[in-house]
Amino acid sequence: MNHNLQIYNSLVREKVPFEPLNPPFVGLYVCGPTVYSDAHLGHARPAITFDLLFRYLTHLGYKVRYVRNITDVGHLENDADEGDDKIQKKAKLENLEPMEVVQKYMATFHRNMDQLNTLPPSIEPRASGHIIEQQELIKKIIDQGYGYEVNGSVYFDVNKYNKKYDYGKLSGRVLEELIACTRTLEGQEEKKNSCDFALWKKASPEHLMKWPSPWSEGFPGWHLECSAMSIKYLGEVxxxxxxxxxxxFPHHECEIAQSTAALGKESVRYWMHNNMITINGQKMARSLGNFITLDQLFSGEHELLEQPYNPMTIRFFILQAHYRSTMDFSNEALQAAEKGAQKLMKAVETIDKLKPSSKSSIDIKALKKKCYEAMDDDLNTPVLLSHLFEGVRCINSVADGCETVTEADINELRTLFNDFVFGIMGLQKESSQEIGEELTSRLMEIIIGLRQDAKERKEWAVSDKIRDKLEKVGVTLKDTKEGTVWEVGL
RNA sequence: GGUCGGUUGACCGAGUGGCUAGGUAGCGGUCUGCAAAACCGUGUACGGCGGUUCGACUCCGCCACCGACCUCCA
Known part of the structure; x- marks a missing residue:
């Protein structure tokens, strides 16, 4: 099939045809999380968006190297390039080694990503494992004249860079305006200019994560890791x-500046940015404290949650909106997504039960074409879903006997839905174990409720019988002050 | 204040200068012992005011409101 994948390049602000540098190979780099606390709903968005892209490119036949970093050092609390490292701060708080913090939250992140059925990246490099590479890049930047050392710290000379290149092209900033309205912050005396950013920071004596370097014992600036690691694993361009x-801004803008300064050329060909998930209209972010973690979403344990939502509901919910649109969290929207996802999944199962006819009354090829067109149009999953639901209606109509399909078309349908629902959108059926666990807990609620009714009517024989029968199958009921709880004693 | 984006029916969420997006919920119907599912049908939706046009939700201008970034952030 002939494809014409268009993606929106943030750098030029328009949809452009995607043509890889060295087909069939594609290099994809995505900014991963700073691992200092649990992953939240906001983290699911880029993970799913770029998982979708990874899956689709692979489906189209590209050999994709997908690199997603883990930031485990160098991410400071504020722009003054002063203050604690985010991870170090958490380590002090929890009385752990910084790397223990990293290990803990990296594991949680991976587990959550697995639950969301995102494919693991080809390479998942960590900043702390690439100190040498980052130092080498700093040397190159200094050699090119765009880095300067002050008291053991190295800063990027934005002003000088902007004379030859264009600092701010990605985010639409003009350097002069940036300088004009930048607040004066503590700890910036070392910089020539308030817009300069740290490439290397000298560590204070109490700082825990630090490495030797030609300039000082210290640590790399946050923006540097992505430049260094993308070059290492994906090449200069x-x-x-x-x-x-x-x-x-500032992260990607600084990355562009660093790579361009060091290499004398642009590193990235296509920039893609997913939009934010909002909660009550405001961005969900750890620093704003208005976030819901993925674990909370899956368990339902958060005051804003009316019920637990399984990972596939979250995935479907995110895919229902286009990745460049904001989407607002609400129970109502999530519940609608849950129903929709179930309807889609059920229809996929129905395909196998369809009875073939000698003629088809529906046009599967046209449907397939529309599905590819939607994906080719900058990964337009909401439109893709609308087409798939058209297919769902067809499937159910055939099952009802209102429409007919041939054997060949049934196979087409099966391939189409397998490819798009599972392969590309990455939805999956809940495992029978998960279904079993959820069902058990819901059934127990019903049983306990019925027993409670009996107790209120003082029908002790009935309530005792329920408890004894359950005990025999290994379920123990305990009437506590807070209510009846159950446990499995198998 | 600067830059950028948004405002679509009960909710979520696409999209287009004239032709049904889709999902969820609601209502009516088919089916059915009842219910559910499924299918069919159903809603004066496009922030406000002007302008361009044969025709604008879609283009232009102004206004209002909301948000993102300009500090760390997925």
Whole structure:
């Protein structure tokens, strides 16, 4: 099939045809999380967006190297390039080694990503494992004249860079304006200019994560890791760089500056940015404290949650909106997504039960074409879903006997839905174990409720019988002050 | 204040200068012992005011409101 994948390149602000540098190979770099606390709903967005892209490119036949970093050092609390490292701060708080913090939250992140059925990246490099590479890049930047050392710290000379290149092109900033309205912050005396950013920071004596370098014992600046690691694993010039919209400035702007300064050329060919998930209209972010973690979403344990939502509901919910639109969290929207996802999944199962006819009254090929067109149009999953639901209606109509399909078309349908629902959108059926666990807990609620009714009517024989019968199958009921709880004693 | 984006029916969420997006919920119907599912049908939706046009939700201008970034953030 002939494809014409268009993606929206944030750098030029329009949809452009996607043509890899070295087909069939595609290099994809995505900014991963800073691992200092649990992953929240906001983290699911880029993970799913770029998982979708990874899956689709692979489906189209590209050989994709998908690199997503883990930031485990160097991410400071504020722009003054002063203060605690986010991870170090958490380590002090929890009385752990910084790397223990990293290990803990990295594991949680991976588990959550697995639950959301995102494919693991080809390479998942960590900043702390690439100190040498980052130092080498700093040397190159200094050699090119765009880095300067002050008291053991190295800063990027934005002003000088902007004379030859264009600092601010990605985010639409003009350097002069940036300088004009930048607040004066503590700890910036070392910089020539308030817009300069740290490439290397000298560590204070109490700082825990630090490495030797030609300039000082210290640690790399946050923006540097992505430049260093993308170059290392994808080459000096690579195809796609993705991340959240909130990283455009300053993070990605600085990355562009670093790579361009060091290499004398642009590193990234296509920039892609997913939009934010909002809660009550405001961005969900750890620093704003208005976030719901993925674990909370899956368990339902959060005051804003009316019920637990399984990972596939979250995935479907995110795919229902286009990745460049904001989407607002609400129970109502999630519940609608839950129903929709179930309807879709059920229809996929129905395909196998269809009875073939000698003629088809529906046009599967046209449907297939529309599905590819939707994906080719900058990964337009909401439109893709609308087409798939058209297919769902067809499937159910055939099952009802209102429409007919041939054997060949049934196979087409099966392939189409397998490819798009499972392969590309990455939805999956809940495992029978998960269904079993959920069902058990719901059934127990019903039983306990019925027993409670009996107790209130003082029908002790009935309530005792329920408890004894359950005991025999290994379920123990305990009437506590807070209510009846149950446990399995198998 | 600067830059950028948004405002679509009960809710979520696409999209287009004239032709049904889709999902969820609601209502009516088919089916059915009842219910559910499924199918069929159903809603003066496009922030306000002007302008361009044969025709605008879709283009232009102004206004209002909301948000993102300009500090760390997915």
């Amino acid at each position: 690579f195809d796609i760089h993705g991340g959240g919209m909130d990283l455009k």
